[in-house]
Amino acid sequence: MAISINGQDYPLPADPRTSLLDFIRREAGLTGTKKGCDHGQCGACTVIVNGIRINSCLSLAVTNDGDEVTTIEGLGTMAAPGTMQEAFMAHDGFQCGYCTPGQICSATAMLQELAAGWPSDATADLEAAPTLTDEEIRERMSGNLCRCGAYANIVAAIRDAAGEHA
Amino acid sequence: MRPFDYQRAERLAHAAQLTAQSDTLALAGGTNLVDLMKLQVETPQVLVDIGRLPLGTIEAEGDGLRIGALVSNTDTAVHPRVRADYPVLARAILAGATQQLRNKATTGGNLCQRTRCYYFTNIDQPCNKREPGSGCGAIDGIARIHAVLGASTHCIATYPGDMAVAMAALDATVEIASENASRSVPVREFHRLPGDTPERDNVLEPGEIITAVTLPAPVGGTQIYRKVRERSSYAFALCSVAAVIDLADNRFTRADLAFGSLAHKPWHDPRLADLLIGKEPSLALFDKAADLLLEDTQGYGENDFKIPLARRTLAAVLCEATGVEA
Amino acid sequence: MHLKQDKPDNRNVLDTTAQGVIGAPLTRPEGLLKVTGTATYAAEYEVEGCLEGVLVSVPIMSGEVLSIDEDSVLAMPGVVAVISDERLTGRAAQGTAGEAPFQPAQTVCYWGQPVALVVAETFEQARDAAKHLVIETRAQDVPVDPEKVDTKVEETTRTGDLAHAMAEAAHSVDVEFTTEGHASAAMEPHAAIAQWQDDSLTVHASLQMLKFNRAELADSLGLKEEQVRLVSPYVGGGFGSKLGISQEAVAASLAAMHLGRPVRVVMSRQQVFQTIMRRSETHQRVRLAADNEGRLTGFGHEARVSNLPGESFAEPVLQSSQFLYAGENRLLQLEIARIHRMTAGSVRAPGEAVGVQTVEQAMDMLAEKAGIDPVELRLRNIPEKHPANGKPFSSRKLAEALREGAKAFGWEPRPRKPRHTREGEWWIGTGVASAARVHAVVEAKARVTLRPDGTAVVETDMTDIGTGTYAILGQVAGEMLGLMPDDIDVRLGDTDFPAGSGSGGSWGAASCGSAVFLACEGLRKKLAERLKVADDGLTLKDGFVRWDGGEKALTELLDGKPLDATGHFEPGDSTEDMAISSYGAFFAEVAVNHWTGETRVRRMTGAFGIGRVLNARTARSQCLGGMTWCIGNALTETLLFDPNDGHLVNCDLAEYHVPVNRDVPDLDVLLLEERDGSASPIQAKGVGELGLCGGAGAIANAIYDACGARVFAYPMAPNRVLAAMPQN
Ligand SMILES: Cc1cc2nc3c(=O)[nH]c(=O)nc-3n(C[C@H](O)[C@H](O)[C@H](O)COP(=O)(O)OP(=O)(O)OC[C@H]3O[C@@H](n4cnc5c(N)ncnc54)[C@H](O)[C@@H]3O)c2cc1C
Ligand code: SF4
Ligand code: FES
């Protein structure tokens, strides 16, 4: 009866109404994951659960019993930032920074989805392996709103992190 | 969110038994239900988590495919057979929501997702669907995203989803189980028109759980899902068309069409196929098809545009499928 | 050092210093905190024993709260209190108000106004109880539709005879436009944690202008300013929505004061939409009269905006129309309709964000009528002096922006005819628009301290809402003190620090940057005094001080003791004597779907003159942000109000469509070399808003060039484009 967050176990919340997002932010004290809308409409709360990205605001924490959750804190630290985090810094892929942890979690999972050959709405041929075009990045990152309007730099950061310098 | 009693269903019969009780709802991916519970649009006293029932696989069924009710939208869209044999379905799913949401959303939940009507989701506004008898805020209000086909004076809401529209075009079947029975209903008949009971979105009875959707044997053809929306991603359809089209000797041999966001259900009008089949594709013919489709439309001011938009989107899809030049 | 700037400062001191960091595209010093999720936003402070409050709104468009039945929720699990104090505020304060917004909250003026706060031990308990609180109201019918009320003239500028000029013109355009309301929709919802201890209040909040907000909060609560401390080091976006103190901060403070425990209040996304500032919808008329060569002889711009009764703010739609283009016969008139929707206030680039694009569309129509290339038409109509008041212009890069932008974009100079290029289902076209945004600076203070180890600290209550304040203030100080910005600790967002300008109106960088500049001038003076040399004879670089005849390490000169100076900048006559603005040009290429009217922006170029660039990377990012907003403004963003009770129907991020990543193509930004000594002593102007001032017009013009649809209503949603598209 626990949720593992970045490798550490936390007991399930007493109140079943607690969203996974509030659980992460309040009960585990990991405030890197953001609440932008609480209704699945912005992506700020994106975390990676058992390897796939979800909106943690729409998941009741009790249903995540036994799950392995990775948050922004699990992707790198101040002392040792991860590749995607460094790329976001280098390309100024943020301004206010509020959507940023969600963007970075999303981008990290997105590259794995692409490697696994998942198609997207921007994929021309459903049966061929998708490639990392800018249009693919944009479509796949469209679940993360950035009101500061850092999208152009976010795309560049992801391209860079993926090793496709352009 | 109101307090509720959380129960995890261990077996299907258990889930069916629990959800037969009043004020009890099944929770799958939660991307719609949790959203609405936070708004207190949904206020179950008991929440039955069906998420761990063994309904999460995609299997061949005869020549067709059986997609479990708990298969995530992602898993359906990326499945090799769906991509190869039912591309319209993969396309429809990929056009909906976002990767994060599709990773959580399930087949059953997507079919049962509720309308996005702004008055439905605002509990301080009248809404017959949420609170029967309270009136319809949208009819005299802002009806931009509302129905132009099959609405009633009680409710003009739409079914907002994409996946089911493709399933309607493919003539898929919903499999439903209750505690000691099961039945199947064509997707085309699963959602209802609002009539004077708009509180009911579909034909599910209390205690009934969707177990799967089965797709008939693949029919090939050109498959297209076309979604018109206000932004290029992460937006519900203003209007959508799912099409499975085949031609022989430049005449239609198949024209399975379904329309999204025009009505309280994915709209399938069998007369369209009857009209098209056997005929040579042409802009004039597509116009006739649109006349038929839109014979009984009614706009509510803000959404009047959907009527010409549906006509044009249908023409766009048929042109793309047949090679007719605009 | 204190400076009230009465004269232009064309010394360009920052070009003479040696460190070479000013303007450099350095990465943000707070970047690592942000990308690792370590930066702490308002709601995220760990505060022992913190209670949770949720605001309760009432669903009436106007009226009175008669009673609030506390007992309806007090027995619910975890509920601690219901706050219905008369000091609760129902609206947010306008930017720079410096006094309490409208009180009491129990007098309801718009649908969804918060009137009480429910406080409980946990968030879930408070949120549920808030829905159960029984409130008795007396509702009143009031107008909610700006089309249906009489308007009042706010401001008129008239010279010559426009009607006559129109009648005599060789070419004329007379068109009406509508723009819908916009929301700031900053990604971080409004939030506050209030703590009351020993008669003093500390509030961690998400605010843009702490100096003003402190006064507003103190006034709302009946406290002295000295009793209030605001802390706001990281702000998850503002765009105007956090200029004034808002309801959650006042409510959290009152709750903390009543209960003696810390209280956190975070607005739901729906509450942010329903109760925080909207940009007013507008109805505009633009009239242009021109001679044979397309030279303007008349210029008219009228606009109707709306706001609640009693609110001073009127969307300044005509602000840049006053001077952007020539035309001796002028009529500019702003009218306001008083209606009961939530407060209208500043949303990024108030005025120009909706006022420039319409003029730019009219210019495009004039270019077509006169058979002149639209870039050329604009170049021909750049006035020599301010057309209304005759003031000279300070540095103005409009012509350069049009020329350089056209070159970078690959603009083909020619008279234009729409529907020239089709790719499959898509019509392709291009469009241009000028950009203009008035310049403003306000009073600001900052303290800079040289530490004995040769590093420095910059302190001001200025905020960084994402614009790059941490970066640029470090660069100004580094340039002046001969230090690398890494050695400068910039501390912001705390009213314990000297009062800065606040972040808004694009004035933060020029105002606070000048305060830091002045503080550093003070430090340089002190160092020079120690060395007994003239301060302009000093060269500071890499921690060393050089002068004619010597060199010393800064640390040696400091001799183990810190040295500080405060800079105090005040605008003076220099901004009064001149017409000062930032300028630019936008070029857009769009694809419009023949069948559905869907529009996709395929690429966009923006060329901007913003005075001195303080950090090329963050300045570019500001422009990217503005251009992204242009796309939302042009195509998707619209507040939809119910015609019956005036409530905002699309009050969330699923139905209010801010642009998503896929809506935004490659954006090309050119920052033009410019120094504007009249604008500020560091020759900088504003950048945060310019990128949004006119660009939607370039998109509109591109839509026309693509498919022949002239759309006069923003946003240009598929239905509007289709309705205007010639059918054949
Ligand atoms: C911001 C946003 C944007 C979206 N955009 C789109 C879009 O563009 N296109 C689109 O199609 N969808 C869109 N969606 C909706 C999304 O697809 C649905 O929320 C999702 O499919 C619901 O699936 P779920 O498993 O999460 O359902 P849940 O939320 O768990 O359940 C939804 C309903 O279905 C019932 N239910 C679930 N499973 C079963 C079952 N097996 N048997 C009986 N009843 C069941 C539940 O009781 C509940 O009433 C969007 C959602 C959000 C939040
Ligand atoms: S359209 Fe239907 S869902 Fe919307 S307010 Fe009317 S009754 Fe409710
Ligand atoms: S907070 Fe979860 S999607 Fe916005």
Ligand code: FES
């Ligand atoms: S960086 Fe501010 S919202 Fe993305």
